[in-house]
Amino acid sequence: MKIAVLGTGVVGRTLAGKLATLGHSVTMGSRHAANPAALERAALAGPPARAATFAEAASDGELVINATGGAVSLGVLQSAGAHNLSGKVLIDVGNPLDFSAGFPPSLSVHNTDSLAETIQRTFPETLVVKALNTMRADLMVDPDRLAGGDHDVFLAGNDSAAKELVSGILREFGWRPEHIRDLGPLEAARGLEMWMPLWLRLYALQGNRMFNIKVVSD
Amino acid sequence: MKIAVLGTGVVGRTLAGKLATLGHSVTMGSRHAANPAALERAALAGPPARAATFAEAASDGELVINATGGAVSLGVLQSAGAHNLSGKVLIDVGNPLDFSAGFPPSLSVHNTDSLAETIQRTFPETLVVKALNTMRADLMVDPDRLAGGDHDVFLAGNDSAAKELVSGILREFGWRPEHIRDLGPLEAARGLEMWMPLWLRLYALQGNRMFNIKVVSD
Numbered sequence: 001m002k003i004a005v006l007g008t009g010v011v012g013r014t015l016a017g018k019l020a021t022l023g024h025s026v027t028m029g030s031r032h033a034a035n036p037a038a039l040e041r042a043a044l045a046g047p048p049a050r051a052a053t054f055a056e057a058a059s060d061g062e063l064v065i066n067a068t069g070g071a072v073s074l075g076v077l078q079s080a081g082a083h084n085l086s087g088k089v090l091i092d093v094g095n096p097l098d099f100s101a102g103f104p105p106s107l108s109v110h111n112t113d114s115l116a117e118t119i120q121r122t123f124p125e126t127l128v129v130k131a132l133n134t135m136r137a138d139l140m141v142d143p144d145r146l147a148g149g150d151h152d153v154f155l156a157g158n159d160s161a162a163k164e165l166v167s168g169i170l171r172e173f174g175w176r177p178e179h180i181r182d183l184g185p186l187e188a189a190r191g192l193e194m195w196m197p198l199w200l201r202l203y204a205l206q207g208n209r210m211f212n213i214k215v216v217s218d
Numbered sequence: 219m220k221i222a223v224l225g226t227g228v229v230g231r232t233l234a235g236k237l238a239t240l241g242h243s244v245t246m247g248s249r250h251a252a253n254p255a256a257l258e259r260a261a262l263a264g265p266p267a268r269a270a271t272f273a274e275a276a277s278d279g280e281l282v283i284n285a286t287g288g289a290v291s292l293g294v295l296q297s298a299g300a301h302n303l304s305g306k307v308l309i310d311v312g313n314p315l316d317f318s319a320g321f322p323p324s325l326s327v328h329n330t331d332s333l334a335e336t337i338q339r340t341f342p343e344t345l346v347v348k349a350l351n352t353m354r355a356d357l358m359v360d361p362d363r364l365a366g367g368d369h370d371v372f373l374a375g376n377d378s379a380a381k382e383l384v385s386g387i388l389r390e391f392g393w394r395p396e397h398i399r400d401l402g403p404l405e406a407a408r409g410l411e412m413w414m415p416l417w418l419r420l421y422a423l424q425g426n427r428m429f430n431i432k433v434v435s436d
Binding site: 101106107110111112147150151154156181182183184188190191192194195197198199200201202204205206210211212213214215216217218 | 319324325328329330364365368369372374399400401402406408409410412413415416417418419420422423424428429430431432433434435436
């Protein structure tokens with residue numbers, strides 16, 4: 001599948017690298033396609049990944065992944081262009097972290113709204129699915145590296161077919177179906193983003209980020 | 219130990235009943251000690267539990283538990299009286315749920331503040347510890363009824379001795395030490411209260427509340 005990964009930070013590189021390894025045709029979008037860092041990062045992601053601008057990547061992709069920080073996501077997606085996102089599934093991995101008052105960050109959107117819903121309202125022709133924002137990048141693409149994969153990933157979105165597509169990508173990453181939890185409509189992204197403050201405390205407590213949560217039920 | 223449980227809803231009754239069973243001297247506080255519902259609820263909590271006003275209960279207790287809804291907690295604690303709470307450990311089990319726009323509720327305090335911190339600021343002579351707000355009442359007092367107790371409870375607070383006291387109560391409830399996770403200062407209560415939106419989605423997804431989370435780490 002032709003997949004555009006917007007953002008060349010750790011999350012974007014990790015997702016692009018895994019997707020390329022899985023045989024997808026990956027384009028990594030950044031502000032300036034030809035900047036040395038973007039080219040280097042695309043190279044690190046593996047041979048099938050190439051560097052492009054946000055707009056070129058989004059235009060080329062059948063599926064688009066927002067792997068940018070929540071503070072810049074809307075601007076990045078506007079650079080990508082609404083027409084390049086229209087009718088496509090967009091996986092929003094971002095968290096609306098606000099570091100303006102230091103660490104730990106607060107959330108710039110919360111409680112009665114979320115980054116994912118903001119993106120959906122701004123790009124109504126795009127099928128936004130929130131997923132994967134609840135853990136560190138290397139767990140997203142390789143759940144088995146922690147506790148044999150016995151922990152959970154969540155998704156939320158308003159379109160069932162879009163969520164099924166995303167669920168398929170998660171299964172390709174190695175997530176077993178019983179650990180992929182569909183929380184319902186995109187409004188549920190509020191809970192997924194508001195999980196961050198607890199995640200950040202656990203990170204401080206653990207001293208590392210190699211952890212995730214599992215929902216335990218009867 | 220002499221323990222005051224403020225609030226006679228499901229959470230208050232469940233906590234009072236278990237604490238009485240464990241041999242503690244429990245007083246359940248409500249707005250009017252002599253109202254039939256309060257008397258009936260104290261009776262349900264077991265013979266050692268008695269009904270009193272918020273102020274009488276708090277005055278009598280060496281440890282105080284706020285088991286009221288977050289929307290009324292501050293008013294209840296003001297009725298209990300700052301002098302009756304001074305120097306004592308207060309376990310805050312409340313969640314600042316705002317049902318004014320229907321279900322699911324939003325949070326009335328969030329992101330850069332929490333109910334627990336609000337209580338701490340209002341009663342600076344009280345040692346507030348946030349705990350147990352992340353699950354249904356019958357799991358709080360009997361973790362083994364789900365997955366053999368293999369799931370987690372969290373606490374947060376600014377006083378180490380107060381947290382050790384609360385940790386002891388949790389162990390009496392049946393929580394094993396490795397599942398009692400101290401998240402640090404009371405500010406971490408933000409994450410514990412902001413967990414509610416995700417809990418509520420999981421509740422809707424599961425169709426029941428017999429679940430909890432476990433932090434999975436290496």
